[in-house]
Amino acid sequence: MLILTINPGSTSTKVAIFADNKKLVQRTLRHDVDELEKFNDIMEQEEFRKKAILDFIESEGYKIEDFSAIACRGGILPPLESGTYVVDENMVDYLKNKTKVKHASNLAAVIGFSLSSGRIPVYITDPVSVDEMIDEARISGIPEIERLSLAHALNIKAVAREVASQLGKKYEELNMVIAHLGGGISVTAHEKGRMIDVNNANDEGPFSPERTGELPVGDVVKLCFSGKYSKNELKKLFVGKGGLVAYVGTNDVKKILEEGSDEERFFVDAMVYQIAKEIGGMCAVLKGKVDAIVITGGIANNPKIVEKIKSYVFKFAPVFSVPGEFEMEALAMGALRVLRGEEKAKTWGEKDEKIS
Numbered sequence: 001m002l003i004l005t006i007n008p009g010s011t012s013t014k015v016a017i018f019a020d021n022k023k024l025v026q027r028t029l030r031h032d033v034d035e036l037e038k039f040n041d042i043m044e045q046e047e048f049r050k051k052a053i054l055d056f057i058e059s060e061g062y063k064i065e066d067f068s069a070i071a072c073r074g075g076i077l078p079p080l081e082s083g084t085y086v087v088d089e090n091m092v093d094y095l096k097n098k099t100k101v102k103h104a105s106n107l108a109a110v111i112g113f114s115l116s117s118g119r120i121p122v123y124i125t126d127p128v129s130v131d132e133m134i135d136e137a138r139i140s141g142i143p144e145i146e147r148l149s150l151a152h153a154l155n156i157k158a159v160a161r162e163v164a165s166q167l168g169k170k171y172e173e174l175n176m177v178i179a180h181l182g183g184g185i186s187v188t189a190h191e192k193g194r195m196i197d198v199n200n201a202n203d204e205g206p207f208s209p210e211r212t213g214e215l216p217v218g219d220v221v222k223l224c225f226s227g228k229y230s231k232n233e234l235k236k237l238f239v240g241k242g243g244l245v246a247y248v249g250t251n252d253v254k255k256i257l258e259e260g261s262d263e264e265r266f267f268v269d270a271m272v273y274q275i276a277k278e279i280g281g282m283c284a285v286l287k288g289k290v291d292a293i294v295i296t297g298g299i300a301n302n303p304k305i306v307e308k309i310k311s312y313v314f315k316f317a318p319v320f321s322v323p324g325e326f327e328m329e330a331l332a333m334g335a336l337r338v339l340r341g342e343e344k345a346k347t348w349g350e351k352d353e354k355i356s
Contacts, residue, residue, distance in 0.1 A: 001068035001339055005331045006053065006112055008073065008104040011036065013049050015056050018332040025060055026328060029053070042102050043110070050111050064115055071335035073327065074127020075099065075106035077348065079149060082130045082157060082195065084334040085348045087113050087122035123345060125334025126153040130195065137197040137285075151186035151198040152297070158330035159296045159322045160190055166320070167292065174291040177282040177317070179275060179309075181299035182325070183210050183251065184239075187275065189282040197285045199278060202239050206274035209251035209299070212242030213274065244271065253299055272305060276312030283316045290317035298325060 007014040011033060016026035029052045039045050057064060072087060075095045085091070087109045095106045105128070112122040130153035140147050156178050157171075164171040172193030180186040184201035185208040199205030199214075207213040215238075224234060237246075245251050247267045248260065256264050283290050293313055295306050300323035310319045337343040 001336065002062070002066055003069050003071055003332045003335050003339075004057070004064075004067045004112075004115075005071045005328045006073065006108045007327055007331065008049060008107045008111075010104050013052060014328060015053055016328045016332070017057075017060060017062065018336075021333060021336060023329065023332070027056060029056060042104060042107060043096055046107060046110055046114065049107060050114060053111065053115070065119065067120055069120060069335040069339055070112040070116055070122045071331040072108035072112040072122060072124050073105045073331065074124035074129075074154070075109055076101040076103050077127055077129050079129050079131030080127070080348065081346070082126050082132060082153065083346050084123050084125045084338050084343060085346045087124060088347070089113075091124075091348050121335075121338075121345075123335045123338060125331055126157045128153060130157075132194040132196060133198065134196045147204075148200050149195070149198050150200045150202065151188055151195070152180040152182065152184075152201070153195065154327050154330050155296060155325050156180050156186065156188055156195070158326045158333070159294055162322060162326075163292055163294050163320050169291075175286045175289050176292045176294055177279050177286070177290055178294040178296065179279055181275070181295065181297035181305070182208070184208050185211075185213070185275060185278075185297075187278040187282055189285040191286060197282060205278050207243040207271055209244045209253060209271075210240055210242060212238045212246070244268070253305065254302055257302065257304055268305075269308070272308045273312070276309055279309070279313050280316065283313075288316075293317045293319045294322060295319065296322045296324070298323075300324070 001020055003018040005016045005018065011031050013029045015029060017024045036045065076099050077094065092110050092113050095110055099106060109122065109124050116122050128150055131149040133149045138147050160176055160178060161171045164174055176190040178188050178190060185206050186198055186201045187205055188195050188198040202211065204214050229237065244267055248256055248264045250256065253268060256268055279293060293316060295309060299305055300321055306321045313319065338345045
């Protein structure tokens, strides 16, 4: 069964073709920034990106009718359960007209649905808003603020299944702590197949290469009322210009470790310290019953970082390193499980939106 996968980014669109679980080809379609700037809204890019995908399919010798399914990156939907969902008119309408968060990922299902023209099924799997948190995890300390489940769910769930396979178990049989290390850092607790707690990678947890993570609230209030920053400037400071970028001037961890001064490498050590502390906290969430700690994401390609984290947490549980990101594979496998009848696709229904 041929599966087309679509994963848009801000200035590119990743596409791949799978035959069952074998990747035949993957390509990153780069979009000229000057071309993108002609569009006032992300959704206006639909036809532009759709044409690029059709050109890719044709260049590989296929037609859209050759595919058994189209697997798309999930957009910014309201909180939902993990799984694979059918893309229908209701979801497309929400992503086009109702979501409060403008993001390139919103285009994937919209483009996939348009490409299919109702002839072949279109799916999304484990979008960023997957929410399986237990009720206790939602409490922030202020009734007006609820902790949100926002994480690198697609890659995290795929890696969880991979490690479970290595252990000869099903994901639903294990307790795991999984840390996704990228531009943002998500550390998650998994209990028998459910992601019961997570640090919101934009607002909480360890600082990362370009995000501040959790901050002292009193000092944040002072900064907000200092008059030095606008609201947008502060938001950019917290997400984009925070973390290692703020201290060292770069988000390139490998470069810091190889070329940086002792002082610059110290800030990487501090980031590792915070990651390990968050992992320890998630082990406590699981009451110490942890079958595996998993380190994944782009930063996990650096063995020095992995070993530093291990030195803190190795006594809690066996530590597995699964470096890189497997988003395209995860999308294809989500669709394939449905096509094979191993999993039933869910139908998404619009709920009260919690994402602000």
